[in-house]
Amino acid sequence: MNSPAITPDLIARHRLTDEEYQKIVAVLGRAPNLTELGMFSVMWSEHCSYKSSRAFLTRLPTEGPQVVQGPGENAGVVDIGDGLVAVFKMESHNHPSFIEPYQGAATGVGGILRDVFTMGARPIALLNALRFGPLDNPKNRYLFRGVVAGIAGYGNCMGVPTVGGDVYFNDIYTHNPLVNAFCLGIARKDRIFLGRAAGVGNPVLYIGSKTGRDGIHGATMASDSFDEGSESKRPTVQVGDPFMEKLLMETCLELMEQDLLVGIQDMGAAGLTSSSCEMASRAGTGIELELADVPRREQGMTPYELLLSESQERMLLVAKPGCAGAVLDICKKWDVAAAVVGRVTGDGVLRVKEKGVVVAEVPARALADEAPKYERPAVAPPYQDHLQSLSLDLIPEPTDCSAVLDRLLASPTIAHKGWVFEQYDHMVQTNTLLRPGSDAAVLRIKGTDKALAVTADCNSLYCLLNPYIGAGIAVAEAARNLVCSGARPLALTDCLNFGNPERPDIMWQFILAVEGIADACKALKIPVVSGNVSFYNETRGLSIYPTPMIGMVGLIEKADRAVSQGFKAEGDVIVLLGETGEDLGGTEYLRVVHHREQGTPPMLNLDREIAVQALVLKAIEQGLVQSAHDCSEGGLAVALAECCLSAPSGPLAAPSCPLGAEITLDSAGLRRDSLLFGESQSRIILSVKSGDVQSLKELGDKSHVPLSILGFVGGRNLTISIRDDQGRANVWIDRPCRDLDILWRGALRSALESGDGHR
């Protein structure tokens, strides 16, 4: 076979170091040909091999009685009882979304859906966590619109509801937006499918879209920082076809019902190469492929192109002996292209032929598992102390707190996200109990009394200021959000978005974040069952804030007990669990009003967090809770406003006259901005019927959780008074809820349409 000489330039263009190339030569016992070089380049890329992160990810706890499948397969699997399992994972599609926002986001959704249904689970929900630069920049508006449209276009067509997520805006993401897609599916516990090429001689089949030239080196692009030439990377972005994926999904689910498969995996990053070598490696077998049999839509595709193409909507499967015909028949029914393209062998080698001639021959394990593992140097950045220093003397206390509340509610990070989620079909499959707009989305599980709650969280500013605490808070907050909906957290998946790991300050951030997640998970007893790492989110040396996104799933034993965040009725008593401290560091208030991103993030006391969460779950179980909402960005005042403005779960759109609240807070010697807008952790606002207050207090006493009565639901204004230590109460916030509602609901649309969004 003809192969150009492997020159140092060619090696460098494949993003492999000299040492890595020498390792390849050692593994093969000879120099690789061009095709083999391409295969190693994608499989040993950061995106596919996790070479800079693997050594540290072992610190994450991955076990628990509910864990059926932890990290290592296409998605994590957790037992939810009734013979069913929840299958879920989160993945990033950051770099493609910057280059081509619609397709980058759409194919991100496509990829995560495949990761879930390849395990045998029908996807029942999608979430996405997005990060963009501020909307006053037209490029950011373009990216935001494109990404949301791409997610909607793909998810809606697939008939999987997109039920939640979060969106934050910060200039640090202007050149490096983040698109993290999460998918949850349900499968039968006794019918889970793994990506294993087991059984020597079994047929290997390719099903789905025909292969084209799109996305070649998508994996290496995702492992690379951006520079001035980024636009020319457009051909590396894959193009999605959700209709084809819908047919593919129904085909796969039907094949799985018919018990025809030994193993199955989707073709994602590095396409045919990754799916075949990973399946072989997991089973300890080899795979022989005949490229002439691979369905293609372009003429003259070389082995290199066929093996590296990232054309979407394709699966690789291993059928039981004698079952290839039945597989092909079902594919024909759904009009999905399918072909036998190889067989399982016993020699551990991925052997690729073209018309009978071997064009590549590599041990599967070498490709899939033996990329170098780097423990790169990690050093705290010199600016860290400066970042963390915040002298409150420099921050004047606000005189007009109502105006501050207005600004925060209109800040795009906090503003109502209806502009986003009304583009997503969030009701298809008729499982959505709690629609987007509450702390967590809740989906009932048909055939059982149960429901699952899902959420995605990460405050990256906290993580910049202190990666260990910030990452721990992301875990705690996700769990807190689930608990507010009445769910017991079961397990999490993560998407760790960071800058360039070859920089010691970034590596320092990464390692501390992983430790923060690990410690919070151990304390809260929440295992990590799947996840993803996205490095190189930086442009011209400027890196994003560490953004370890947490996607978490919880179980509600009785679906009709799910709780939403909006106040329900006049006269209900408003209670705060937890304590407020002088926690202004890293707050949205400090950022938006005082233009500072400084300080230490609020302290996280895991014992207190555990106690508060347990109390809320118990209170919900006993039917004492009308609404529950945790305090996060914007602090207590914003959380209370959100409780007033969130419609009760049900059919009504924005009520023209939202419920108000009369609140009196004890100053407790705190600055009024700390009290109103500080982001102290482990605080949850409950509303309860007046007749239930006593029972709640008794539960609070037993659990030693600080509990204070803030006021009651009533009137049409949000009025917050602060009582000083002489017992005098002064009103600091007094706003008609109708006006707050207009601000909160309209902010995102105005930021997009007027083009002069808030920073």
Next chain:
Amino acid sequence: MTESGMSNSAIRIGILVFPGSNCDRDCAYVVEQIMGAQAELIWHKDAALPHVDAVIIPGGFSYGDYLRTGAIARFSPVMAAVTRFAEVGGLVLGICNGFQILLEAGLLPGAMLRNRSLSFICRDVRVRVDNHTTPFTSRCEPGQVLTLPIAHAEGNYYTDPATLSSLKAGNQVVFRYCTTDGQVTPEGNPTPHFNPNGSLDNIAGITNAAGNVLGLMPHPERAAEALLGNEDGRLILLSLLDSMKSAKPVMASSWRC
């Protein structure tokens, strides 16, 4: 058992499944759980309908909405059988993409354009029942306001003035988008805020002249259970159930080929 003596479980409702249909399973669920009847999923390649008392064409993105929504589905073998079924009086309910397919197939007059906002919209809307005597609205009060969810990018119903007059004369406009208290702006005003997609005359659902075929953009199957927060859609489904129980059986020979 009901007044008519026929048990719900003897009622069979066919639900068409096209490549890309998404709400077929949702419809089957409400047929079985809410209506207590039997759901029969019918593959688009089938040229004959099994014995069914009504047909539902569910929502989704049949054929990926290629060309125009519903444009390709109407050529599927099963649609010829559905047409014959409708011609002899069989009850047909088209929801969302199902409504679009009925328009393309000529079983209902008119066409769907893109939403005025050019975006996909998923939220609750209010519709007013402007004809409570159809087989799909018999359990509704005249002028009753229902809350139902929509989820579509092409729900902007349009037809020519002559057809619109004939629809109104024939009482074929069954649902109109309206305010919370059932107000519908007179024609000629710019798209009122309660009309989510700009549809002509605020039309949300229509029947054919004979009244046995209904197409509507909102999803009654998404509003049929208290658990999901809203049961207004049940009225449509239970009206349909009543109609099937009192209808004369459509002869099997009439709709098979």
